[in-house]
Amino acid sequence: MKRLLPIAVLIALTASGAARANVDCHRATAEWQPREAVTARATELGLTTDSLRIDDGCYEIRGRDADGNWVTLTFEPATLAVLELGVRFRPGADTSRYWAGTRGQVGKSNKPHPTN
Template sequence: MPRLFRLRRLALPLVLATGMGTAALASEHDCRVPMADWQPIAAVNALMQKRGLTVRRIKIDDGCYEVKARDAKGNRVELRLDPGTLRVLEPERQDDD
């Protein structure tokens, strides 16, 4: 019985450490740009037009711009942008609907 108790005592810290590692990975895609350094929404719209996309929605998620748009063929496109540089942080996701 004492051995089982020791195993249980070790299990909790391992589970917590694993969860903390997952949270750290999830926060890699967060943007940490001060609001004073953000590009305006108009610049996001201009960039999307330059890429040939029609913007449907721009929102802020985890401190980043998240853009939902449609390409010339009408496919849905989702982009996540750094608000300071407007660099694409995640590859485009397209849904053929």
């Protein structure tokens, strides 16, 4: 029984990683928004852009939010919809802005997270 727990944890982590790593964009480059539009979209979301690259056919921005946390955003290149968000929080950072109402609105909500 003790041997099964680590194996189950490994399988669960591998399966969840495989699902996340499957973000690919398949639009013709003629449909893509220009790079300037991507950085403008990131600025609208409250980010300062450090780098912009193309990964698996998607735009990927790396930068910082207003609190100094490192943020990685993956955008669909034609619509600039946010497909994936990754945040590396500073020690002691307030994470509530990323938990409450995060769908497509990084950095927009200043409302406190409701307590249960």
